[in-house]
Amino acid sequence: MSAASAQLNSTPTTAVTASEALPTAEQHGIKEHSDGRFGYVPVQTRSDRFKSVNVADFAAVTGREAVWKLSPVKKFADLTSGPLDGSVYPIDHTDVAGVRVDWVDRSDSRIGSAGAPEERASANAWSSFEQALSITISGEDAKEATVTRAALGSGARGAHTIIEAKPFSRAILILENTGEARLTENVEIILGESANLTVVSLQEWGDSAVHLTNHFATIGRDARLKHVVVTLGGSIVRVNPSVQLTGIGSDTELLGLYFADAGQHLEQQVFVNHVAPNTRSRVTYKGALQGQGARTVWIGDVLIGREAAGTDSYEQNRNLVLTEGTRADSIPNLEIETGDITGAGHASATGRFDDEQLFYLQSRGITEDEARRLVVRGFLSEIVQQIGSPLLEERLQAAVEAELTATEDN
Amino acid sequence: MSVLEIKDLHVSVETDQGTKQILHGVNLTINEGEIHAIMGPNGSGKSTLAYTIAGHPKYTVDSGSILLDGEEVTTMTVDQRARAGLFLAMQYPVEIPGVTVTNFLRTAKTAIDGTAPPIRTWIKDVRESMKQLRMDKSFAERNVNEGFSGGEKKRNEILQLELLKPKFAVLDETDSGLDVDALKIVAEGVNRAKENTGLGLLLITHYTRILRYIKPDFVHVFVDGRIAEQGGPELADRLEDEGYDRFLTESNVG
Numbered sequence: 001m002s003a004a005s006a007q008l009n010s011t012p013t014t015a016v017t018a019s020e021a022l023p024t025a026e027q028h029g030i031k032e033h034s035d036g037r038f039g040y041v042p043v044q045t046r047s048d049r050f051k052s053v054n055v056a057d058f059a060a061v062t063g064r065e066a067v068w069k070l071s072p073v074k075k076f077a078d079l080t081s082g083p084l085d086g087s088v089y090p091i092d093h094t095d096v097a098g099v100r101v102d103w104v105d106r107s108d109s110r111i112g113s114a115g116a117p118e119e120r121a122s123a124n125a126w127s128s129f130e131q132a133l134s135i136t137i138s139g140e141d142a143k144e145a146t147v148t149r150a151a152l153g154s155g156a157r158g159a160h161t162i163i164e165a166k167p168f169s170r171a172i173l174i175l176e177n178t179g180e181a182r183l184t185e186n187v188e189i190i191l192g193e194s195a196n197l198t199v200v201s202l203q204e205w206g207d208s209a210v211h212l213t214n215h216f217a218t219i220g221r222d223a224r225l226k227h228v229v230v231t232l233g234g235s236i237v238r239v240n241p242s243v244q245l246t247g248i249g250s251d252t253e254l255l256g257l258y259f260a261d262a263g264q265h266l267e268q269q270v271f272v273n274h275v276a277p278n279t280r281s282r283v284t285y286k287g288a289l290q291g292q293g294a295r296t297v298w299i300g301d302v303l304i305g306r307e308a309a310g311t312d313s314y315e316q317n318r319n320l321v322l323t324e325g326t327r328a329d330s331i332p333n334l335e336i337e338t339g340d341i342t343g344a345g346h347a348s349a350t351g352r353f354d355d356e357q358l359f360y361l362q363s364r365g366i367t368e369d370e371a372r373r374l375v376v377r378g379f380l381s382e383i384v385q386q387i388g389s390p391l392l393e394e395r396l397q398a399a400v401e402a403e404l405t406a407t408e409d410n
Numbered sequence: 411m412s413v414l415e416i417k418d419l420h421v422s423v424e425t426d427q428g429t430k431q432i433l434h435g436v437n438l439t440i441n442e443g444e445i446h447a448i449m450g451p452n453g454s455g456k457s458t459l460a461y462t463i464a465g466h467p468k469y470t471v472d473s474g475s476i477l478l479d480g481e482e483v484t485t486m487t488v489d490q491r492a493r494a495g496l497f498l499a500m501q502y503p504v505e506i507p508g509v510t511v512t513n514f515l516r517t518a519k520t521a522i523d524g525t526a527p528p529i530r531t532w533i534k535d536v537r538e539s540m541k542q543l544r545m546d547k548s549f550a551e552r553n554v555n556e557g558f559s560g561g562e563k564k565r566n567e568i569l570q571l572e573l574l575k576p577k578f579a580v581l582d583e584t585d586s587g588l589d590v591d592a593l594k595i596v597a598e599g600v601n602r603a604k605e606n607t608g609l610g611l612l613l614i615t616h617y618t619r620i621l622r623y624i625k626p627d628f629v630h631v632f633v634d635g636r637i638a639e640q641g642g643p644e645l646a647d648r649l650e651d652e653g654y655d656r657f658l659t660e661s662n663v664g
Contacts, residue, residue: 320507355467356504362488363464363498364514364570365521374517378508378553 046303046335047273051116055127058120067119070297070329072265075236076210079184080121084158086128092148098139099171101147103131110134110162114188115216115242121184122214128158129185135173137197138166144389146174152181154208159185163199167192167220172389174200178233181209189217191225193247198226198388204399205234212238221247221276228387229285230396231258231266232403238267245272245279245308254283256298257383257396259376259403260326262291269299272315274308283315286383288376289326300332300346309340314347320379321352322372373404412442412479412495412577414610419474421455421462421635432458434635435474440578440610447613447621447646450632451654456614457501459632460582463612464498465491478578493522495577499567499584506554511566512536514554515573522574539572543599561592568599572606579603580612585620597623618650633657 052058061080063073073080093101111132117123135147163173169192191197205211211234219225229239243252258266272281287296298317319328332346353375361371377400384396421433432455440446450456462469463476465488476483478494486494506514515536520526527535540549543565555563564584571579581600585593601624603609613624621629621643629645630637631654638657639645 351507357506359464359466359488360500360504360506361514361518363492363500364518364574365489365492366517367489367521368487370517370521374509374513375506376508378510378513380508382508 045337046271046301046333047305049118051118052123053112053116053126055120055123058123061120065119067269070299071238071267072236076121076182076212078156079182079210079212080124082156084124084128084156084184086125086130086158088131089149089157089159090151091133092150094146096143096145098137098141098143098169099145099173100134100136100138101145102134104134104162105131108132108134108162110164110188110190111160112188114190114218115186115214115244117186117214121212122186125158125160125184125186129160132160132162134162134164136164136166137169137171137173137195140168140170142170142172144172144174146176148176148178149181150176150179152179152183154180154182156182157184159183161185161187163187163189163197165189165191165195165197165223168194170196172198172200172392174202174389174392176202176204177211178204178206179209180206181211181234183210184212185214187213187215189215189225189227191217191219191223191250193220193223195220195223197224198228200228200230200387200389200392201239203229203231203234203237203239205237207233207235209234210236212236213240215239215241217241217243217252219243219245219247219250219252222249223247224251224253226253226388227255228383229254229256229258229268231256231268232399234264234266236265236267238265238269240269240271242271243273243281244275245281246275248276249278250276251280252282253386254281254285255383255386256285256287257380258285258287258296259380259400260287260289260291260294260296261403263293265295265297267297269297269301270315271301272303272313274302274304274311274313277308278310279308280312281315282313284383285316286318286320286380287328288320288322288380289328290322292323292325294323294326296327297329298331299329302332302334302344302346304334304336304338304341304344306337309338310342311338311344312342313344315345316347318348318379319350320376321350322376373401376400376404412610413477414440414496414578414612415477416459416463417475417477419459419462419476420472421458422470422472423458423468424470431472432469432635433462436636438630438637440612442577442610443604443608444628445604445611445613445624445626446628446630447615447626448630448632449615449618449646449649451658452616454632455635456616456632457582458635460498460580460612460614463491463496463580464488489521492574492576497571497574497576497579499564499571499579499581501583501586503555503563503567505556505558507556509554510551511554512550515570518570518574535573539569539599542602543569544595545569560587561589564588564592564596565599568596568603572599572603575603575607576609578610578612580614582614583616584613585615585617593620594623600624618646621646631657
């Protein structure tokens with residue numbers, strides 16, 4: 001186990017922002033506990049966390065829970081404890097042969113097959129949704145489909161989505177999110193045998209949006225899931241992918257790209273559970289932070305279970321800090337229950353684009369703005385290039401570009 | 411003909427102990443095609459002069475001026491100076507994560523010329539220069555200075571010197587940390603650049619070693635933030651024999 005976090009500027013921000021430059025003492029528990037066991041951390045295997053689909057089974061969120069301790073929980077109490085609107089909402093989607101998009105009842109047999117909530121916002125969504133959005137993929141031909149949510153409104157909402165890739169099917173599925181939202185939701189991703197699915201979750205929300213989502217995936221025998229989280233817009237966005245490699249020879253690649261501006265809180269807690277033998281996982285998340293109070297959190301948990309002989313696993317997180325006043329937490333955790341593995345490793349680094357780098361680039365004739373763009377573009381394009389959809393890659397390069405321009409205007 | 415004139419330059423730097431004066435009135439004129447060596451003991455202000463010419467924000471020009479063909483340089487931004495034709499080969503070039511050498515060179519060339527270089531000749535030029543500096547092709551796709559050895563970093567600086575074709579280049583301790591083979595390769599690159607473009611060079615060094623391979627027209631001895639003595643190449647030979655003691659004693663007394 002190892003943990004790394006970087007705090008590059010401890011100057012507290014006085015502006016009211018979504019992120020808290022520092023958690024409060026109360027939230028972090030930075031004081032002597034009454035039981036006198038300050039600093040004691042109970043050992044618990046990652047897969048043993050309490051799970052329930054019923055919101056009432058979770059105590060009220062305090063911000064001290066392991067899953068919430070780095071989140072600004074007070075800013076979205078409505079999503080963890082309030083009543084949620086679980087009704088059907090408007091979506092747009094491309095019409096592609098082999099991709100069926102419809103709404104299904106709570107009784108749909110697939111619901112609950114990929115995972116269950118481990119925290120209250122997730123359970124609240126599960127308890128509240130009226131119908132689940134179902135995206136079913138079939139057919140061996142390569143195809144690309146986009147499902148867009150752009151009009152969720154600013155009321156607190158709970159939602160549920162099922163993505164099922166039938167055995168041997170193949171597709172790239174893009175989930176686009178724009179506009180305003182206060183949303184907590186669960187997304188289940190079910191890959192049948194030898195399915196090959198890329199899911200790209202794109203968070204380009206409006207400035208005040210709050211979005212908490214858990215993606216539960218279960219991967220069948222020899223199937224492959226490429227999961228990409230791109231978060232650029234929104235006030236608080238927390239995307240927690242949790243992948244169970246349950247089929248022998250299953251494979252997952254988890255990619256993430258995030259760009260936090262002033263006041264944004266962007267968080268991702270990634271969990272890969274190697275259940276079956278000969279499974280492979282790669283986790284690569286890269287983020288840039290720019291502006292006062294820009295805050296990112298990455299927690300990467302990998303569990304290699306007792307039966308998962310021959311596992312090949314690697315996870316890494318890289319953060320690029322562009323200005324003062326930001327904070328990036330990066331915590332990789334690796335748990336190994338069998339010695340018979342091919343490889344397991346992790347890496348975390350948080351570096352900053354500093355004055356010396358700027359001076360170097362400027363001394364070669366490059367303007368300050370161009371220097372910044374050059375560095376960020378280079379840093380983030382490693383993720384973009386791996387998505388496998390040329391059109392989307394082009395669009396994302398442009399989005400990153402726009403992000404850079406927007407922050408310059410601030 | 412281009413000329414770089416440094417006139418009565420006074421420079422200070424902010425330290426924890428307050429403002430510290432480093433340069434106390436430097437006068438120096440470099441014409442196009444000339445090679446000037448600035449030699450001096452550690453702490454004499456040689457590097458400060460180099461970074462002040464390039465415009466590093468750490469250094470404050472208190473008075474005096476730097477003129478490039480009559481244009482005041484000290485009021486220009488760092489990138490404006492580079493576009494005006496100044497180049498600094500740094501002693502400790504920094505790593506630029508996420509930016510490949512290829513991408514960096516093309517961006518810099520485009521910035522300096524004002525237009526993107528024609529792709530075919532540009533690729534040829536880059537390959538040719540890299541080959542002559544004995545840089546492996548794989549360097550092109552590596553991130554700038556990331557994981558480079560000391561010698562590789564210096565070669566990468568000279569690669570930029572050759573490709574960006576400045577009017578005047580300041581080489582700050584380019585010889586430091588190089589073994590004799592690497593030193594020869596780097597010196598060849600500098601001589602080649604001078605032959606091709608006729609640039610003026612300001613060679614900053616502690617040792618005379620590099621002057622065996624790059625022949626200076628003028629040698630200036632730098633002590634305590636100003637030029638203490640000037641002469642031809644013979645002055646370098648004398649320094650090799652005698653060291654800097656003579657100047658240090660003088661400055662201590664004075």
